Amino acid sequence: MEWKKIAEGVYNTIVVKQEVEKIAEERIAICRKCSFDSKVVGRKGYERCLKCKCNLNWKTHSLSASCPIDKWQAVEGISHDESNKIDEITGNDD
Numbered sequence: 001m002e003w004k005k006i007a008e009g010v011y012n013t014i015v016v017k018q019e020v021e022k023i024a025e026e027r028i029a030i031c032r033k034c035s036f037d038s039k040v041v042g043r044k045g046y047e048r049c050l051k052c053k054c055n056l057n058w059k060t061h062s063l064s065a066s067c068p069i070d071k072w073q074a075v076e077g078i079s080h081d082e083s084n085k086i087d088e089i090t091g092n093d094d
C-alpha cells in the first residue's frame with residue numbers, strides 16, 4: 001500500500017468518523033472470512049493481510065485503499081479537506 005494510503009488509514013483511526021468506521025467494519029468483516037487474514041490462519045501479532053502485507057486496521061480505514069484480490073474496493077471521493085489534512089500530517093507538498 002502506498003505511503004499516502006497508509007497515512008490516510010492511520011489518520012482515520014485517530015480522527016474517528018462514523019461513516020469511515022462503518023466502511024472499515026464492513027471491510028474487516030470481509031477480511032475475517034478470507035484466508036489471507038493473518039488472524040483467520042492463526043498468526044500472532046497485529047492483524048494483517050498476508051497477500052499485500054498491510055496492517056488491516058489501517059488498510060480498512062483508508063478509503064482510497066482496496067483489497068488486492070478485489071474482495072472490497074476503494075471509496076472514491078475523499079474530501080479535499082481530508083486530503084489536505086493528510087498532506088499536513090505527512091508533510092507531502094505534491
Ligand code: SF4
Nearest residue numbers: 031034036037049067
Ligand atoms: S485485504 Fe483482501 S486479500 Fe487481504 S485479508 Fe482482506 S479480503 Fe483478504
